[in-house]
Amino acid sequence: MTNAMLTPYRQEDGLELKNRIVMSAMTRSFSPDHLASDAMRAYYARRAEHGAGLILTEGVVVHPSADGYNDVPHIATDAQAQSWKPVIAAVHAHGAKIACQLWHCGRISHEDYTGGVPPVSSTDVAASGVNRQNNKPYGTPRALTAADMPVVHGYVADAGRRALAVGFDAVQLHLGHGYLADQFFDARINDRTDQYGGSVENRCRFALEQVAALLAAVPANKVIVRLSPSRDMGGLYDWPDLDAMLAYLIPALWQAGVRMLDVSCARADYYQTSGRVIRLVRPMWPGLLMGGASLTAEQGAQEITDGWLDLVTFGRAFIANPDLVRKIETGAEWTPFDTKMLAELV
Numbered sequence: 001m002t003n004a005m006l007t008p009y010r011q012e013d014g015l016e017l018k019n020r021i022v023m024s025a026m027t028r029s030f031s032p033d034h035l036a037s038d039a040m041r042a043y044y045a046r047r048a049e050h051g052a053g054l055i056l057t058e059g060v061v062v063h064p065s066a067d068g069y070n071d072v073p074h075i076a077t078d079a080q081a082q083s084w085k086p087v088i089a090a091v092h093a094h095g096a097k098i099a100c101q102l103w104h105c106g107r108i109s110h111e112d113y114t115g116g117v118p119p120v121s122s123t124d125v126a127a128s129g130v131n132r133q134n135n136k137p138y139g140t141p142r143a144l145t146a147a148d149m150p151v152v153h154g155y156v157a158d159a160g161r162r163a164l165a166v167g168f169d170a171v172q173l174h175l176g177h178g179y180l181a182d183q184f185f186d187a188r189i190n191d192r193t194d195q196y197g198g199s200v201e202n203r204c205r206f207a208l209e210q211v212a213a214l215l216a217a218v219p220a221n222k223v224i225v226r227l228s229p230s231r232d233m234g235g236l237y238d239w240p241d242l243d244a245m246l247a248y249l250i251p252a253l254w255q256a257g258v259r260m261l262d263v264s265c266a267r268a269d270y271y272q273t274s275g276r277v278i279r280l281v282r283p284m285w286p287g288l289l290m291g292g293a294s295l296t297a298e299q300g301a302q303e304i305t306d307g308w309l310d311l312v313t314f315g316r317a318f319i320a321n322p323d324l325v326r327k328i329e330t331g332a333e334w335t336p337f338d339t340k341m342l343a344e345l346v
């Protein structure tokens with residue numbers, strides 16, 4: 001029997017995919033000049049050549065002040081956007097689609113990455129722990145004022161516009177994994193007393209304003225939103241008021257015009273984290289829903305057959321198996337992921 005992930009997917013007025021297998025966004029840090037390189041073209045093209053339906057790029061930083069990582073691509077200028085054209089052409093030549101992940105790290109950063117200015121956040125309290133990127137404590141952020149926020153949303157909207165102008169099929173707005181928007185969602189981090197902190201509505205306001213700014217700049221049928229209400233962040237962790245947050249945020253995203261949602265969990269077990277969230281989200285979300293993490297081919301197919309997911313995301317399996325889709329087609333065994341594989345872009 002054909003694996004259900006191998007069936008085509010067509011969204012009304014939206015993405016048309018030859019199958020339901022998505023390569024998750026994965027930062028690889030092979031872009032010291034913040035441009036997409038020829039090696040990056042070959043890396044993404046290889047996954048497309050072997051059948052990926054949709055590729056989500058690694059996080060692409062929307063503005064220098066939004067960076068927090070070593071050697072990651074930016075999309076703050078037209079030249080940076082243009083550098084993706086060969087990647088997009090190669091992926092399209094193999095019949096796959098590609099979306100650009102728009103990324104603002106917020107306080108998961110350090111002045112070393114933001115051009116010497118403090119990173120920004122919902123709060124002025126630094127993230128705990130050491131930034132593995134530069135082995136220094138995370139930088140002390142500057143809490144965004146209400147007046148600053150439209151500027152940040154402008155970076156995101158401009159980045160989205162640039163991405164679509166060079167031919168990306170969609171953009172993915174990263175609102176998860178503890179980065180900037182999540183620093184507003186998360187009651188453990190957001191310590192504000194203004195209209196962007198406190199209640200569920202207030203903590204969702206920053207993200208919803210950002211979504212509105214992006215949707216004013218690009219068509220809604222080209223926007224995927226990524227959320228991670230339950231994830232592994234130094235241990236398994238749910239938003240403290242998960243049910244109330246989902247009950248407000250998910251319909252609000254739909255109301256805003258978003259039609260594609262990706263529920264992720266960083267690197268945790270799916271069933272303990274995003275899979276559980278997806279069971280809460282699906283009844284509230286008539287649009288495209290994608291998710292995954294650590295799933296087998298059989299589990300991914302079951303999530304589709306049972307109606308929880310429309311598309312299944314695979315991250316590490318795609319690093320270890322550029323031919324992942326062929327292996328799913330033939331039932332061949334997958335090469336296990338090893339962190340050593342991150343040293344090379346192949």
Ligand SMILES: Cc1cc2nc3c(=O)[nH]c(=O)nc-3n(C[C@H](O)[C@H](O)[C@H](O)COP(=O)(O)O)c2cc1C
Pocket residue numbers: 024025026027028058059101174177226264265266267268292293294295313314315316317342
């Ligand atoms: C090396 C690596 C880099 C990642 N970088 C990103 C990223 O840039 N943006 C993002 O949203 N998620 C990122 N993730 C998370 C993945 O998209 C995915 O959600 C996670 O790996 C779980 O899926 P998996 O079990 O199939 O690997 C990264 C994961 C890995 C392993």
